[in-house]
Amino acid sequence: QVQLVESGGGLVQAGGSLRxxxxxxxxxxxxxxxxxxxxAQGKQRELVARATSGGTTDYAESVSGRFTISRDNAKxxxxxxxxxxxxxxxxxxxxxxxxxRGSYYWGQGTQVTVSS
Numbered sequence: 001q002v003q004l005v006e007s008g009g010g011l012v013q014a015g016g017s018l019r020x021x022x023x024x025x026x027x028x029x030x031x032x033x034x035x036x037x038x039x040a041q042g043k044q045r046e047l048v049a050r051a052t053s054g055g056t057t058d059y060a061e062s063v064s065g066r067f068t069i070s071r072d073n074a075k076x077x078x079x080x081x082x083x084x085x086x087x088x089x090x091x092x093x094x095x096x097x098x099x100x101r102g103s104y105y106w107g108q109g110t111q112v113t114v115s116s
Contacts, residue, residue, distance in 0.1 A: 004106065005025075006108065009111045012115070014116045022078045024076040024097060034071060035095075040090060051071050067081065085112075090114050092111050093110050
């Protein structure tokens with residue numbers, strides 16, 4: 001059973017930066033995609049960023065140019081560097097991993113709060 005453990009959330013002022021980490025209990029090589037969703041209070045969960053095993057990345061339009069996703073296969077960890085944070089980025093961020101069979105694993109979520 002794979003477990004994903006997130007860290008790095010917190011409170012930051014608008015314009016600041018945070019780096020989220022998502023550590024998998026096993027190797028992430030078998031995952032064809034890993035990334036982050038977020039869910040703000042009263043809103044639907046939305047995809048923030050995704051990195052495939054082939055090396056491609058894609059981002060939500062709202063974070064493009066500000067957020068960067070990266071994978072460290074040796075450490076079984078995925079990172080989300082978030083710069084120029086805005087109040088609208090406030091949400092619970094969930095790490096996910098997708099297997100080649102299409103199954104998903106989820107982290108427990110980490111709160112990011114941006115004060116304006």
